[in-house]
Amino acid sequence: MRSLLERASQWLALVCRVVAGLALVALLAVTIADVGSRYLYRVTEGALALRVTGSVELVSYLMLCSLLAAMAANVEKSQVVVEALSHGLAPGIKHRLHGVYLLGFAALGLVLFLGLLDSAAAAARHGEVTQDLRLPMGPIYQTAAVLSLLLGLRSLIHALLGAIFGATQEVSHGE
Template identity: 40%
Template sequence: MVFLVKLSILISRLCQFIGGISLIIIVLTTMLDVIARYVFKLTGGEFGFTVKGSVEIVSYFMLFALLGAFAAFVERSQIIVDVFTQKMSKAVKGYMMGTFMMGFFIIGIVFAWGLYESAFDAIEYGKVTQDLRISMMPIYAISAFLSVLLAIRSLIESINIFKTGEFFDAEETGA
């Protein structure tokens, strides 16, 4: 069990890193695009530098950031409504949380499978992005990889909850 917990922590940190890098790229792309448009406006169109495909860059890296964050913090993803859970014992809450984690495992597998198939379809049919004209295969492949990491973490967290009964409880932490 210790190995699985360490693996889960390692996957979480990897996903946090991927999500963080994605957010940095989003911010830098947006800043560069805004600055370039402002300079274009100030020079009356003399300076015509623009960030080609900035909307695509931001949208695809937002996908990576969201999938990374989901995988990194899946054990904290449940919103617990006090009205429904305040009278429940910790054991019942743990069982519910373990069941939800198994649901996220299934969702991660479904996402990964669909994105995996989309990656091969992108190769077979030559799917490319609209503005940048780059292949969709790496975008689908990275998304499938992050979905696999979501599935792995969800399964590990579910096993841990069912085995130990311990789970992240926002009510206890005050989060």
């Protein structure tokens, strides 16, 4: 059971890293294109009037995807156990404590998932679109919901690994 959970977590982490990386590269490409087009406009004194329409919007939604995916990819590494509370505890107990703590992130991921799914359905019903590009908001909310679900799933997996098995995949430093 433990190896199955670890493999599932590794696979989900890989998917999340790919999504985060692609979103970050796209975010950088939009930013570079926007800054470059503004520079060309200024250098050519308006002769080249190229613009990246909706760049602020694109960057904000790409940042959302990048952050949610990165959080989901690194959930087991991102939590710091307060040393004052766990200093004298054995590593197995620390891992169990960390597992219990990750149950909160699993619940958070589930709550975000359900809330974003509700927002996606409402956006689809009402035809909600983005301000500049007029893109439908439903798929944006759905993407964020899926990434929130991945955050919750990986948190749950590592909560189980920590709380039940007293183990974690993270390489511990100083223990």
